[in-house]
Amino acid sequence: MAIPDDIKVMDVDVLVIGGGTAGPMAAVTAKEKNPDASVMLLEKANVKRSGAISMGMDGLNNAVVPGHSTPEDYVKEITIANDGILLQKGVMAYAQRSYSMIQKLDKWGVYFQKDETGEFDMKKVHHLGTYVLPMPEGHNVKKILYRRLRRHRVKVENRYQAIRLLKDEAGVVSGCIALGTRDAEVIVVRAKAVIMCSGAAGRIGLPASGYLFGTYENPSNCGDGHSMAYHVGAELTGLECYQINPLLKDYNGPACAYVTGPLGGYTANAKGDRFIECDYWSGQMMMEFYNELQGGNGPVFLKLDHLAEETIQEIEHVLHTNERPSRGRFHDGRGTDYRTKMVEMHISEIGFCAGHSASGVWINEKGETSVPGLYGAGDMASIPHSYMLGAFVYGEICGENAVEFARERDVPKLDEDYIIAERDRILAPLKRTDGIPPSQFEYKVRRLVNDYLQPPKVSKKMDIGLARIRAMENDIPYLYARDPHELLRANEAQHIFDCAQMAAVASLYRQESRWGLYHNYVDHPETDNENWFCHVQLFKGENDNMTCRKREVEPYVVELDDEEKNAYQQLRVQAG
Amino acid sequence: MPTASQISMVPVVVDDDKCIADKGCRTCIDVCPLDVLWINEETGKAHMKYDECWYCMPCEADCPTDAVTVNIPYLLS
Structure with missing residues (x-):
């Protein structure tokens, strides 16, 4: 059976699904590694303003910068924050490239805060080490990525939702079937390797406001990649380790302890008292937050009203121009001024996101999923606590490896029956x-x-x-x-x-x-x-049953001592 | 199964006097991550067709004529 005329088939060497953060980096890296390879970036929205960082980012949460921390320190920190369940090799692969990625982005024109000597101006927010690097002018990240895509002549296809992955008779991934979001055109992209960078699954739970799109995550990140990976036979991991984040109540965007913390702001209860030692997001920190919300000292607030005028102006500049700039408008509508009022906080709906927790499509330290030819990076893939910089690093790793995989492979055969059945189901x-x-x-x-x-x-x-x-x-x-x-x-x-x-x-x-x-x-x-x-x-x-199995934690590459293991268990401020 | 339509107040407001979509501009429509801004067939101007907003603001920030205002959706304002 042939593929009917109404389904356009496009051929590429490497297909990247998702043009947010990891995706553009993956596509650019693949082209850098092999300029002769054809690389397509398929995006449900428009790569100019898509994904979690559509309006930029206000800081790096996990910068491993020499002189401030080592990759070993970072692996320890994340091992503890994630209760020991992680692929340490995967976190190490990130940590070892963290600094070179910062340098690359710096060279590309992404602005990171520097001190008077020209060094990166690192701040301490984590429990043990120092990993936060502010980006007060970080609103142009997407523009910089877009320029790189153009320069490397990556073929960009906007406004297509990838819906199912395809695989050949040998079980190797061979592309995807996608839907035009404005014209309901069904297309097939045949590819020798596929990198999924489709973001978190941020639309699983319902925000407290009841507004379907008032989610913590960019709501276009709704779990397309998780579903596609599942249906093509890939393993997902840690899905029970939900993402739940502290945020501004109802607005549902981050309160940004990472921005305000180094400037003296903190999370407080209704009495204005600190109740957690450390604002770095972990399940233990969220447990304390939840207990305080539910208890007699709740609700919980972001406290800035004790800070000096110039500090507050600095915070307003960063928070109201970056990442979620409508924050200021939200506060104005309610008459909330950081100078005089604490800002009410709440917890987010649940989601899957490796950027902040550990849930997602399983990948190893090479970015490989459990299905040959299929790679994953960013919030969708399973390397824990990886944030924006982790998305860039794994985008790079996947780009390098996928383009090599494609080099060795012939054009795969398509399964016409499956494609026709999918077209009918989708439409x-x-x-x-x-x-x-x-x-x-x-x-x-x-x-x-x-x-x-x-x-x-x-x-x-x-x-x-x-x-x-x-x-x-x-x-x-x-x-x-x-x-x-x-x-x-x-x-x-x-x-x-x-x-x-x-x-x-x-x-x-x-x-x-x-x-x-x-x-x-x-x-x-x-x-x-x-x-x-x-x-x-x-x-x-x-029989297509959703099934679970245990997978052993691989031997650690960095050992922890007993005191370190318990560091994140003692987050509540002790009385007296 | 029969259906009914309900109206909702939408957060993105376009000033028709400033909007130049009728001259071919598609900036806000292009950048919206949720694809909720479309051309109003009657006026030729951009408008919010679907109440599915993340109040993320590229439409407002990138508009060349300052015609777009993003308000906080009513349910969470």
Whole structure:
């Protein structure tokens, strides 16, 4: 059977899915490594302003800069922050390239704060080491990346949502099927290697405001990559280690302790008192935050009202021009002035994000997923606490390795039957004349996630939640889209539906508590290192059942002493 | 299954007097990560067609004529 004329097929050597942070770096690196290779960057929005850093970034959270810390120090810090469950080699690969990546970005024109001697102006926010490098003028990062894409003649295709990965008879990834978000055009990109950089799954839970798009993450990062990886047979890991972040209540953007902390701001309770030793985000820190929110001293606030006028102006400049610049507008609307009022904080809805926690598509230190020919980088891939700089570094690693993989490979064969069946499935909501709008379907899944899957996790609740979410499988044949935009949302909603099930299945599998609030499992309240010092891998098992297995933690490359191991367990400010 | 439409107040406001979409400008429409800004067929100007906003502001920041204002969505303002 041939591929029908209405499906355009494009051929490239390396396909990068997602043009936010890791994606452009992966594409540029692949072209640098092999200028003869054809490299396509497929983006659901527009690479000029897509992804988590569409408006830039206000600082590096994990800069490993000589003189301030070593890669070994950093690996230790993240090992502790992640309760020991991590691929240390993967974090080490990041740490060893961290400084050279900063230098590369500096050379490209990204502005990092420097002190009077011209050295990077490092700040301490983490529990042990010094890793924060402010970027007060970091709003132009995307422009700089875009210039690089142009210079290296990366082929950019905007406004296509990748929906399913393709693989050949040998099980090697051979491209993807994608949907034009403005015209519902179905295309196939045949590729010898694929790098997924599709961001966090930030639309699993429902924000407290009830506004579907008022999420912590850029809501275009809805778990497309997680769903695609799952359906092509790749393993995901640590999904029970949810991302939950502290943020400005209702606004749902970061309060930015990393920006305000070095300037004297801190997280406080209703009495204005500090209750945590360290504002670096970890599950343990979030547990203390949650306890304070729920307790008699709540809610929780960002406290800046004790700071000098010039300090407050500096904070306002950084926070109101970078990353989430509408923060200032939000405060104005409520009459909140940092000078006179503490700012109410809350915790985010749950999500999967390796940038801040550890959940995502499994990759190793080469950026390889468990499926040959498929690479992953950034918030979607599993290297923990990697933030923006980790996305850049793994974008680089994946770009190098994927282009080499492609060099050795012939043009793969396409599975026409699968492609035709997928086209029909993807377009089906547009063919109907009535039914369930994607927004209602999505709201229901995400409301069930909040009701049943948020921590504190309880077996019976999660069982009910999983059963009710799974029952929505019966609703999918009724999804109804009136135009291509709604069709995009209908396909996103199905990826969210997949991710919601993954959150439940992985959480039910790990029968212990770990990572503070992230996996606070009430039925199994203790951490059980004897049985659960392991990764939980999730994959499509026999009969297409969502299945989990344990994966051993690989031997450490950096050992920790006992005192260090407990550092993140003692985050509450001691009385007296 | 029958459906009904409901209206909602949208956060992105475009000043039709300043907007030059009718002259071919597509800047705000191009940069929106959620693809919610479209041409209003009646006026030829840009407008927010879908209430799905991250109040992220590239539309406002990149507009060459300062025609776009991003407000905080009502539900969370």
